[in-house]
Amino acid sequence: MRYGRMNEEESKIYMGFPGDEPPFYAYEAVQIFGDCGAFPEFVPHSRDGIWLSKNGKRICVPDFTENDPGVRQKLIKREIYVIMSSLTGYVSPWGCMTGVRPAKIVNGLIKSGMSGREAVRELETFYLVSHDKACLALETAQNQERFLNEQHMCPENTAIYIDIPFCPTRCLYCSFTSHPIEKYKKRVGEYLTLLENEMRRVIPLAVSKGYRPESLYIGGGTPTSLSEDDFAHFMDFVTDIIDVPSLKEFSLEAGRPDSITDRKLKRALDAGVTRISINPQTMNDRTLEMIGRKHTAADTERAFYAARSAGFTNINTDIIAGLPGEDTPDFERTLSLIRDMRPDSMTVHTLSVKRAADLRRDPRASSLRHDITGKMLSLAYDAAKEMDMRPFYMYRQKNMLGNLENVSYCRAGCESPYNIHIMEEDQTVLAFGAGGVSKFCSFAEGDGGIGRTIKRSFNVKGVEDYMARSEEMAERKIAMLG
Ligand code: SF4
Incomplete structure (x- = not known):
């Protein structure tokens, strides 16, 4: 495996392709090499099909005489990966696999008749x-x-997903719709009123048409960054409009420990919240300060134990591998302190530097450790095993350090149906608030078993946009409910 990023000279690779733009599967294959800084320069309108070259030596990608276009594209993509790997010396732990959901691919192989060993x-x-x-x-x-x-x-x-797009501050790596709540203090009430209107128009109608809410996730942002009164009021609204006792899961993001108070915990429990996320991201104060989270590791412990004492029996903790300035011992320290808290699930993210993140434009982005993040994830796997947890969902994103993955581990019985169904894309999701993405699934019996089609409805992302167009967001969903 080659670690370290390539210098400009050695990374000069060119990719030729017919037409104006590279086919998406070719683009996906070369994108893997962004991790080692070897993204090729594109040469459109090639008469020789797809090729790669370095130091004047051109290697043509075979066209593969395969009737199934999907299989043909996979073969070409694999070949591009193999050639790029030979030109750069870089090997991705996930090879040429680029999809978001590796476990879904494995399930597909098993459903096609393979044993687990054959799928591996x-x-x-x-x-x-x-x-x-x-x-x-x-x-x-x-x-x-x-x-x-x-x-x-x-x-x-x-x-059902509800987005509260406010946080105490914005984290350096954040790519979500999230706004510092202090700045929006005067408009939070208006946002909540519009959000409630959107939900009031859609949820009763969906229920009358036969949709049955199974899980509820309030995320964002950090919903607990609302004031105690706003939070209590919103919980009252939620319990009025949704039949909470009939849900299998009611999950609440309380990601920032500095936003948690005893009164909010009690109100959440009274409203029927079954799973809460208290997210340290790291237990190193120096890193917390650097990434713009204005809390300490001690705040995380305090919030965690307050939630336990309040009666929460399913507490998740999110951590991130590869944070700026962190080395393996820093990550080990985080794992050790988390082990002491004994959460019920632990979600281990790999740092991903997305376009919307401030980190993308920060000089610290150039010194991120692509080389040790894999080791951190192995340590997290071992720590999860020690805590009696097993992996229950995983996903990959673009621009993850080391081309790695995010994995959520939990103790038996603490699985989150919401997260699993989101990964499987086998359930309708009604999403409310800024940036919410609703998915309408329909199922039909066909020759190859039950087929599924998904139609999506996107809410606008920005808070200002949402507040100006929340009626339209409701209308979009109403039209799709039929
Ligand atoms: S807590 Fe989460 S949503 Fe809020 S700023 Fe940080 S990363 Fe973004």
Whole structure:
């Protein structure tokens, strides 16, 4: 495996392709190499098909005489990955696999008749995934499948997502719709009123048409950054409009420990919240300050134990591997302190530097450790095992350090149906508030089993835009409810 980023001279690679733009599968294959700084320069209108060159030496990608266009594209993508790997010396732990949901690919292979071992072999030989990652994908897929088999699945089951896009401050790496609440103090009330109107117009109508809310997730942002009165008022509204006792899960993001108070915890419990996320991200105060989170590790511990004493029995903690300035011992320290708290689930993210993040434009982005993040994830896997947790969902994103993954681990019985169904995309999601993405799933029996189609409805992202157009966001969903 090649670590370290390539210098400009050695990374000069060119990719030729017919037409104005590279085919998306070719683009996806070369994007993997952004992690080692070797993204090729594009040469459009090639008469020789797709090729790659370095130091004047051109390697043509075979066109593959394969009838199935999907298979042909996969073969070309794999070949581009192999050539790029030979030109750069870089090997991705996930090989040429670029999708968001590796466990879903494993489940697809198993449903096509493969055993678990055969699915791992397929990941290793076709997608060139490392053995460890192939086994992790299989373990996650099996845990997910076991959980889903125990569930009573109905096509009308629906998830509800509510976005409160405010936080105490904005984290350096944040790419979500999130605004410092202090700045929006005067407009939070207006946002909540419009959000409630959107929900009031859509949820009762959806229920009357047969949609059955199964899980509720209040995220953002940090919903607990609302004032105690606003939070209590909003919880009252939620319990009025949604039949909370009938839900399998009611999850609340309380990500920033400095936004949690005893009164909010009590109000959340009274409203029926079953799962709460208190997210340290790191237990190192120096890093917390650097990434713009105005709280300490001690604040996280205080909030965590307050939630335990209040009666929460399913507490998740999010951490991030690869934060600026952190080395493996820093990450080990975070894991050790989390182990002491004994959460019920732990979600381990790999730092991903997205376009919307301030970190993208920050000089610290150039010194991020692409080389040690994989080791951090292995340590997290071991720590999760020690806490009796198993992986229950995973996903990958663009621009993740080391081309790695995000994995959520939990103790048996603490799985989050909301997160699993979001990963599987097998359930309708009604999303409210700025940036919410609703998905309408419909199912039909066909020759190859049950087929699924998904239609999406996007809410505008910015708070100002949302406040100007919240009626239209409701109308969009109403039109899709039919
Ligand atoms: S707590 Fe989460 S949503 Fe809020 S600023 Fe940080 S990363 Fe963004």
